[in-house]
Amino acid sequence: MxxxxxxxxxxxxxxxxxxxxxxxxxxxxxxxxxxxxxxxxxxxxxxxxxxxxxxxxxxxxxxxxxxxxxxxxxxxxxxxxxxxxxxxxxxxxxxxxxxxxxFVDVDLRAALEPQPRLVTVLAHVRDPGNAGTVLRTADAAGSDSVIFTDASVDPYNGKCVRASAGSLFHLPVVVGPRFDTLIPALKESGLTVLAADGAGKCSLDAALDKGTLSGPTAWVFGNEAWGLPDEILDAVDEVVRVPIYGGAESLNLATAAAVCLYASARAQRAGESS
Amino acid sequence: MxxxxxxxxxxxxxxxxxxxxxxxxxxxxxxxxxxxxxxxxxxxxxxxxxxxxxxxxxxxxxxxxxxxxxxxxxxxxxxxxxxxxxxxxxxxxxxxxxxxxxFVDVDLRAALEPQPRLVTVLAHVRDPGNAGTVLRTADAAGSDSVIFTDASVDPYNGKCVRASAGSLFHLPVVVGPRFDTLIPALKESGLTVLAADGAGKCSLDAALDKGTLSGPTAWVFGNEAWGLPDEILDAVDEVVRVPIYGGAESLNLATAAAVCLYASARAQRAGESS
CATH class of the missing domain: 3.30.1330.30 (Ribosomal protein L30/S12)
Incomplete structure (x- = not known):
């Protein structure tokens, strides 16, 4: 007892x-x-x-x-x-x-040192339930680490911890880097930095077809309501939209993140086996 | 005024x-x-x-x-x-x-008559927010219709309507068929019926590799906590699991549905263009 x-x-x-x-x-x-x-x-x-x-x-x-x-x-x-x-x-x-x-979070340097293949970045994500769900999905999709920028919700918020369903303890989580230093650091680590945004010129299918997703990739996900600010969209290597085939105006954040991260997971593994 | x-x-x-x-x-x-x-x-x-x-x-x-x-x-x-x-x-x-x-729902017959390519079935989904999110995702992924079985939440529940973000009005929704008559009807319409379940023997990657997802498909999604009952798992053509590459135990329902439906959407379109 x-x-x-x-x-x-x-x-x-x-x-x-x-x-x-x-x-x-x-x-x-x-x-x-x-x-x-x-x-x-x-x-x-x-x-x-x-x-x-x-x-x-x-x-x-x-x-x-x-x-x-x-x-x-x-x-x-x-x-x-x-x-x-x-x-x-x-x-x-x-x-x-x-x-x-x-606290279980690690330095950005420690997260990038082992040359990650798949990194998930939450930028301006404000709802702790969404953040936790993306963390869980990133873990499931084999993301090597998850980065919460300084403009995102606290991953240690109770709702985020619950929604992560244990994933907060599974993979390196980085808390608080500023975006202007983060993007260069991701690129220097050999990652192609992709922002997920409904207004992206490149569709996820096009990105898959041209092989963009086969190499080491960092995905940046933005705010639930307004997406990502211009300075982030301008700084990444490509802005990618999840295609909408039906009548829906958009996808919710966690759904879009799931589709992008699993597309990367599959593309990277297909590259390995071929 | x-x-x-x-x-x-x-x-x-x-x-x-x-x-x-x-x-x-x-x-x-x-x-x-x-x-x-x-x-x-x-x-x-x-x-x-x-x-x-x-x-x-x-x-x-x-x-x-x-x-x-x-x-x-x-x-x-x-x-x-x-x-x-x-x-x-x-x-x-x-x-x-x-x-x-x-009410905007239609008969099962009316939904299946135009020979749909992608059908989403919610079986035993009990949380209205989850159901609405899956409805929205199904719409975005180009699902031709969404079917709520008799054991699922009411799509007209206020939380479901809100989470669907308008998708309830976008595509044919069928309410209330029993599972034992639904599966034969789906198969007779030329649909391969796949159940999404974490215990499935076939991974989503394997299903993609062997072309299972390229043809007309109905995806069945189950309860948030316990998945799908054996009588459904036994009746479908294949039980497919979304692969977990990391430490997460599972994906949440809406996330798994997003990954499956978008995998189908892409596989079907790739088949058309080749």
Whole structure:
């Protein structure tokens, strides 16, 4: 069972964890909250990331293995009342397991050093649910890293962490580079930099046909509502649009990202086998 | 300006519209609610679909063209107070335009008669936001029709209508066929029926390589959490999985649907041009 019991929402440890719902406190302490068994399992797989674990009595029974693993790893665990969990969790129906984790992001240099083949950049993405979904999709499509520019949502936002479904812990994530230094760095690493934008002159099919997607590629995805600013569209190697074959005006961001990233994944693998 | 003014949430007309938030009333009257300028524009493009239009004074100024068009089409329009709009709208920040629309779905037979090349089937999809996103993606990818089986969410649910971003009005939508009669009907129409499922033996890449996706295809997408039941997996021509190249356990439903539908769209067009 969990080590200590905390039944008051005014416990200093509970209050300290609760504060991590706010970005300013996350930044200061370089820690964030991750809810649910999947996130706890993924965080435990990384050395020294999980720093505190809160559980309810019910969750302790349901997830004995995870809690035992946390305790073996020396993670302080605390049993909390339902009321305290409700205070800590950011979901309507908390899953009874809440982890305090150390930031997992890496330097841009560390992410680019191993000469990545596929990099995903979120520029001006503001909805944390969308950002988390793109992170999960990038992971699934075999992206080597995901970069959140300084104008994008915080990847440690609770909604983003949840929507990433564990992917935040799977691949190198870079937080906060400015766009004007990022693009040159991507190009210097041998990546072709493509922006996904509905107004792009080049369709994804044309990009596939001319082999643009077969080499190392960085995809830049923009804001949900207004896309990407001109200075980014001007700086990338090519602006690519996902073709719209029917009557829809546009695709949503996460959908467009899925189509682009999987097109790259397939084109790169086809190049390898031929 | 709008015809009559309604300032009471107890007005019979307001109450009649408000009831359409419930599926039982929608079914009985074969009418549904669609919010916002985009939905109103799309509904007006179809003959006899928009049957009543509610607007706020602010929206009347902002969308004069739409309201004039509705009036020219003989649609009864009503100016309502902010309070009444808040009662009618299902969103937190109503856009000030709310349409009562006649159901737009068509028979399965009508949808299959023109020998479709790409059909999207939602089986056991329960989240209306997901269903609407898949509908929008299917429209963008050039799907000829979208079929909601009897075990799926109601496409006229307000969240689904909103997430479809107008696509509900763009392409033939079929509501309610049972799966055991649907699959034979799809096959008889010359469609190869593919189920998307993470446990599929055939990867999407393999299906593309062997030409499975080049011909007329119906894609079946299942439940967000548990996928598709065995009787469906057994009945389709092939169960196809979207490959996971990275550490993610799975893709979300709308993402997987986007990857599958766009793979089909490209494969079918490549076949035509060669």
């Amino acid at each position: 969990a080590g200590r019991e905390l039944t008051s929402t005014r416990s200093p440890r509970v209050k300290a964890a609760r504060r991590l719902a706010k970005r300013a406190f996350r930044r200061r302490e370089r820690r964030f909250l991750a809810e649910g068994p999947q996130a706890v399992r993924e965080a435990l797989a990384l050395d020294g990331v999980l720093t505190e674990l809160f559980t309810t009595a019910e969750a302790e029974i349901r997830h004995q293995d995870l809690i035992a693993q946390a305790e073996r790893s020396g993670v302080p665990t605390f049993r909390v009342s339902g009321e305290v969990m409700a205070e800590l969790a950011q979901t309507v129906t908390p899953q009874g397991l809440l982890a305090v984790c150390a | 709008a015809g009559r003014e309604l300032t009471s949430t107890r007005s019979p007309r307001v109450k009649a519209a408000r009831r359409l938030a419930k599926r039982a009333f929608r079914r009985r009257e074969r009418r549904f609610l669609a919010e916002g300028p985009q939905a109103v524009r799309e509904a007006l493009a179809l003959d006899g679909v928009l049957t009543e239009l509610f607007t706020t004074a602010e929206a009347e100024i902002r969308h004069q063209d739409l309201i004039a068009q509705a009036e020219r089409s003989g649609v009864p329009t009503f100016r309502v107070s902010g309070e009444v709009m808040a009662e009618l709208a299902q969103t937190v920040t109503p856009q000030g335009l709310l349409a009562v629309c006649a």
